[in-house]
Amino acid sequence: MLIDFNAMMRPVCFSRDSSGEKHDVPGICLADRIGRLMTLSAEESSALAQLEDRGRLLRRGSALLRLNDRAGEMFLLRRGTAMSYVLLRDGSRQILRFHFPGDILGWSALAFRHSLETVVATSDAEVAPFDRTALIGLMTQNPRLGAAISALAQLERQVMSDRLATLGRTDARGRVAALLIEMRDRMSACGMANGDEFQLGLTQEEMGDAVGLTAVHVNRMLRLLEEEQLIARAGSRVTVLNHGALAQMANYVDRNDGVDLEWLAPAR
Amino acid sequence: MLIDFNAMMRPVCFSRDSSGEKHDVPGICLADRIGRLMTLSAEESSALAQLEDRGRLLRRGSALLRLNDRAGEMFLLRRGTAMSYVLLRDGSRQILRFHFPGDILGWSALAFRHSLETVVATSDAEVAPFDRTALIGLMTQNPRLGAAISALAQLERQVMSDRLATLGRTDARGRVAALLIEMRDRMSACGMANGDEFQLGLTQEEMGDAVGLTAVHVNRMLRLLEEEQLIARAGSRVTVLNHGALAQMANYVDRNDGVDLEWLAPAR
DNA sequence: CGCTCACTTGATCAGATTCAAAACAAGTGG
DNA sequence: CCACTTGTTTTGAATCTGATCAAGTGAGCG
Structure with a gap:
């Protein structure tokens, strides 16, 4: 996709935070996420x-971080989905990562003066903003959590x-197969998939x-996979029919069962 | 490159550690590396x-970490170069990262039971091995260093x-242009380049x-760049003649001047 | 000297892009 | 409720990039 740089100048639109609102999907907090990897003490939680x-609260399409923003602000994604991308000089876009509830957004600017990526919500979403100094403070106060958070960053890196x-x-x-499996697995991990069926909230251009x-070729590959009975599509919902065959052609390896934080000192 | 899986079974060859040996190139320690990013107190050093x-000490080609090794051992690369790669199911290889003196090797296994990558020395090299628990211990004892090391990992991630x-x-x-510039910049940063000239210690297959x-196409692109007067080659030494043009076609952005760790609390 | 490994070059082929256009879906305002 | 707009998906045809296959060159080494 080629990007219109003028469009980047339009103001960021944030939805108003209406704290009394009710949601059908409960938010995920960082303690939930880390707690899935290791046991947390009450103080740590x-x-x-x-x-x-x-x-x-954010509407679909609104930006959390933009290229060259002053670094410092980070977010925990509590509900909804987001993605990070960079724009190349020639105007093309590379999406680097997709984010799901429990992910920390803004890691990438940790060691830099300015943000090197743009992060936008790909669905309506809820985030908890905080400053990187607060995160470092937490890691300082609570080294075991610090190690866990470092490991979390490492998991993200592995996806990359x-x-x-x-x-x-x-x-x-x-590649298309790999993307589909990755999305299914990650959605599955945070309760956003219904078995092998899930809502892939991406346009074919974004997938590309x-x-x-190119979006055109993504389309062809999707129909090919469909024709081969490896996936089924209904509207924007996708069902993985043959996980094994998809994983084979995608050279996919599930990393989740290899995760291990047990070697960190046990909770006091 | 397609990998012969049988060849993976041959024993790892480590050179013997002869601590009295003299080297023309001095080793780089972690304090040097971090010290370049922020001021360190004597205790921190x-x-x-x-x-x-x-x-x-390692000879060129010997492995430091191999796929599925039990995770835990990490290394600081003090002298020489290394690379990390993964082998895909179909036997093809993807090189993920090149390592230079001052880099920490083995980060990737931080959150896993087993190593997910193979790390091999691409030249004779010297490393300092340590255990990940020692690293975490250090980060725990010395939170400011912990933050710095996290930031260092972040820099690596940015390269990816x-x-x-x-x-x-x-x-x-x-892509070939990008690789050349990346190598030049990183070598330059650790004193391994002579201005715009440097020894690219990679085969064309590795570059590919x-x-x-493919190695064949890398070859053609190298000769094309040479023909266009953007680079010059003499044996295995490469000279960047037109940094601007290369950077342009590679969509290259130098990240070094954006690095900032000043926001971390100053040394006590 | 003969081996191996890396590099080089040419010819052919397949996979992906590009360009163009049409079908479709969802939303907007009259 | 319909006409209109906008964005996404679908399909076809032509083109081009990079892979594949094959063969030859050259340097270093036992």
């Missing part, structure tokens, strides 16, 4: 909760490594920008 | 030095993000495995 004292291998060494069909293909 | 009490964008959205010529091309 409450320390994590302090990062999330504020909340903010895998995508790198996909882009470098897999053909178009395999994630895996390095 | 000595804490970092403790990670490196042991040293080990950039490569991802290169693979997804740049043509073959641009890094940027998702």
Whole structure:
């Protein structure tokens, strides 16, 4: 996709935070996310909760962070989905990562003066903003959490490594397959999938920008996978019919069962 | 490149550690590396030095970490170069990262039971091995260093993000150009380049495995760049003649001047 | 000297892009 | 409720980039 740089200048639109609102999907907090990886003490949970004292609602398409924003602000994604991308000089876009509830947004600017990526919500979403100094403070106060959060960042990095291998060494069909499996697995992990069926909240153009293909070719590959009975599509919902075959052609490896934080000191 | 899985079974060859040996190039320690980013107190420097009490020499081609090794061992690369790669199911290889003196190797296994990558020395090298628990211990004892090390990991991640964008959205010529500039800049940063001239210690096959091309096509792109007077080659040494044009076609952005760790609390 | 490994070059082929146009869906305002 | 707009998906045809296959060159080494 080619980007119109003028469009980047329009103001960021945030929905107003209406704290009394009710939601059908409960938000996920950072303690939930980390708690899935290791046992947390009560103090640790409450320390994590302090990062999330504020909340903010976003509409689909609104930006949380933009290229060259002053670095410092970070977010915990509590509900909904988001993505990070960069714009290249020639105007093309590369989507780097998709974010799901429990993910920390804004990591990438940790060591820089300005943000190097743009992060936008790909659905209506709820985030908890905090400052990076608060995060570092937390990690300082509570080193075991610090290690856990570092490990969390490492998991994110692994997703990127895998995508790198996909882009470098897999053909178009395999890349689309890889994207579908990744999305299913990650949605499944946070309760957003219904078995093998899920709502892939992406346009084909976005899919292409994630895996390095044109939207036209993504379309062809989707219909090919459908024709081969590996997936089924109904509107914007996708069902994975043959996980094994998809994983094979995508060179996909599920990383979740290899995760291990047990070696960190046990909770006191 | 297609990998022969049998060949993976041959034993790892480590050179013997001869601690009395002399080297023309001085090793770089972690304190040097971090010290370039922020001011370190004497205590911090000595804490970092403790990670490196042991040293080990490696010959070109020997493996430091291999896929599925039990996770835990990490290394500081003090002298020489290395690379990390993954092997896909179909036997193809994707090189994920190149390592230079001052880099920490083995980050990727931080959150996993087993290593997900293979790390190999691409030249004779010297490393300091340590255990990940020692690293976490250090970060716990010395939170400011912990933040710095996290930031360092973030810098590495940025290199991968950039490569991802290169693979997804740049043509073959641009990818080769990107690789050359990246190598020059990183070598330059650790004193391994002579101005715009440097020894690219990679075969064309390795270059291809890094940027998702065949060795044959890498060759053609190199000669094209040479013909266009953007680079010059003499044996295995490369000279960048037109940095601007290369950066343009590679969509390259130098990240170094954006690095900022000043926001971390100052040294006590 | 003969081996191996990396590099080089040409010819052919397949996969992905590009360009163009049409079908479709959802939303807007009259 | 319909006409209109906008954005997404679908399909076809032509083109081009990079892969594949094959063969030859050259340097270093036992």
